[in-house]
Amino acid sequence: MNITRRRLLYLLPAAAIAWDAIIAGTPEAAPNYNMTDHWWGFLIDVTKCIGCGTCVQACQAENNVPDGYYRTWVERYHVAGWPEENPTVDSPEGGKHGFPPLEKEGGKNFYVPKMCNHCADSPCTQVCPVGATFVSPDGVVLVDQKYCLGCRYCIQACPYGCRFINPQTMTASKCTLCYHRITKGLTTACSETCPTGTRQLVDLKNPNDPAHKFIETHSVQVLKPHLATQAKVFYYGLDGSVR
Amino acid sequence: MAAVFAAGILVFLLARSIFVPRTFGQYGHYRGAALAEIAAKPVMFAGHRACEGCHTEVFDVKTKGVHAHVACEACHGPLAKHADDPTALQPPKMDVAVLCVRCHEANKAKPATFPQVVSAEHSGGVPCDTCHKPHSPRIGGADTASAEKASGGGK
Numbered sequence: 001m002n003i004t005r006r007r008l009l010y011l012l013p014a015a016a017i018a019w020d021a022i023i024a025g026t027p028e029a030a031p032n033y034n035m036t037d038h039w040w041g042f043l044i045d046v047t048k049c050i051g052c053g054t055c056v057q058a059c060q061a062e063n064n065v066p067d068g069y070y071r072t073w074v075e076r077y078h079v080a081g082w083p084e085e086n087p088t089v090d091s092p093e094g095g096k097h098g099f100p101p102l103e104k105e106g107g108k109n110f111y112v113p114k115m116c117n118h119c120a121d122s123p124c125t126q127v128c129p130v131g132a133t134f135v136s137p138d139g140v141v142l143v144d145q146k147y148c149l150g151c152r153y154c155i156q157a158c159p160y161g162c163r164f165i166n167p168q169t170m171t172a173s174k175c176t177l178c179y180h181r182i183t184k185g186l187t188t189a190c191s192e193t194c195p196t197g198t199r200q201l202v203d204l205k206n207p208n209d210p211a212h213k214f215i216e217t218h219s220v221q222v223l224k225p226h227l228a229t230q231a232k233v234f235y236y237g238l239d240g241s242v243r
Numbered sequence: 244m245a246a247v248f249a250a251g252i253l254v255f256l257l258a259r260s261i262f263v264p265r266t267f268g269q270y271g272h273y274r275g276a277a278l279a280e281i282a283a284k285p286v287m288f289a290g291h292r293a294c295e296g297c298h299t300e301v302f303d304v305k306t307k308g309v310h311a312h313v314a315c316e317a318c319h320g321p322l323a324k325h326a327d328d329p330t331a332l333q334p335p336k337m338d339v340a341v342l343c344v345r346c347h348e349a350n351k352a353k354p355a356t357f358p359q360v361v362s363a364e365h366s367g368g369v370p371c372d373t374c375h376k377p378h379s380p381r382i383g384g385a386d387t388a389s390a391e392k393a394s395g396g397g398k
Contacts, residue, residue, distance in 0.1 A: 003245045006314075007349035008245070008248060009392070012252070015252070015256070016256075016375075033282075035278075046355060048354065049354075050346055050350075050353045050354065050357050051350065051352060051353065052345045052346045054317050054345070055344075057287060058321070060287055061288075061321045062321065063289055076352050077352075078352075097345075097349055098345055098348065098350075099352065101349075101350060101351075102350060102351045102352055105278065108379055109351045109352035110352055111353075125396075131267070131272040131273045131274070132273065133273075134271055134272065134273035134277075135272070136278055137270050141356045142278070142281055144274050144280075145272070145277075145280075146277070146280070147264075147274055147277065148307075155282070160291060165294070168266075169270075174279060178276075179281045179282055179284075180281060180282050180283065180284035180285070180286060181286055183282040183286075184282075184286065185285065185289070186288075186290045189287065189288045189321075192288050192290055192291070192314050192316065192317075193288065193314055193316055193317040193319070194314075195310075195313040195314075195317045195346055196312075196357070197312055212307075
């Protein structure tokens with residue numbers, strides 16, 4: 001057989017595709033959890049948050065998050081007047097042990113729980129040079145701990161500051177939306193333990209989910225919508241000063 | 244020349260098959276097996292449904308009170324090990340002096356409708372559960388302390 005240079009160029013992609021199919025092997029048998037049935041999001045009702053920090057403690061216990069690092073945290077906002085450009089925000093130890101009495105007088109004061117927004121069009125997954133972070137088929141932004149180089153590109157790319165380098169593994173770490181729980185039919189650790197029902201897991205593919213119904217019938221918004229990240233953490237009762 | 248190309252391609256494909264994980268590209272530009280690995284992590288919080296199966300007497304009291312929607316592990320902590328095997332881990336004793344104020348200590352940033360007290364002024368050092376039973380804290384509710392104690396420590 002006479003292989004010309006042109007013919008070889010035609011053959012190369014075909015060979016690559018064939019080889020991919022060979023090394024991929026047979027797909028694993030589907031477990032009880034079907035990824036295509038879910039599209040996970042989250043609902044945070046700011047009007048209910050009391051800043052107790054139970055969610056932060058629960059997240060650290062559930063996910064073995066090192067001290068001083070937070071996959072979720074609570075911020076306290078103090079907006080002195082209107083219009084005010086810069087509200088005063090504090091979050092001592094991520095709000096883990098609650099908040100000291102507020103010394104400032106007047107204005108608006110409220111708590112805002114923060115976490116990974118599990119963006120459908122996430123900037124963090126787009127910059128990963130090795131494909132270690134990704135949006136799962138059920139809409140959760142995850143990090144492959146075995147594949148992450150710890151290069152920190154994703155940490156810089158996240159507009160919400162939700163990622164950090166875990167000092168034990170030196171890989172990127174973040175909220176997994178308790179993927180090990182939601183795939184077993186449980187809710188996330190933070191929404192399980194939230195005493196006021198501020199935090200709720202939402203299945204955006206399940207119209208009978210009460211939190212999904214809430215989103216359909218109430219005015220909710222996401223953080224930094226102008227960045228078009230398609231964030232899926234929906235806030236109810238959020239003040240315009242929240243960044 | 245063709246032979247050199249063929250050899251080069253062979254080396255490339257061989258190296259690729261060694262260095263690229265098997266499940267890479269299964270769902271997208273990432274290792275598909277990572278999903279199962281993340282999902283396999285152990286659960287720490289059993290969830291309130293697991294508690295309610297055995298602790299029915301507490302559940303009955305709690306559903307009638309104002310703490311009906313507070314999950315067990317919000318106060319009692321992560322107890323999946325206890326739920327799997329009740330003898331393996333006994334829940335630690337709760338300290339009301341720490342637990343109650345975590346939510347109910349007054350703070351201007353809390354929603355005005357949420358019940359809050361300045362603990363130092365409210366009880367004068369008397370433990371919260373002298374008057375308020377944590378599973379049904381409203382005085383005069385389903386599971387309260389005696390009326391005598393309630394009048395001594397109420398606000």
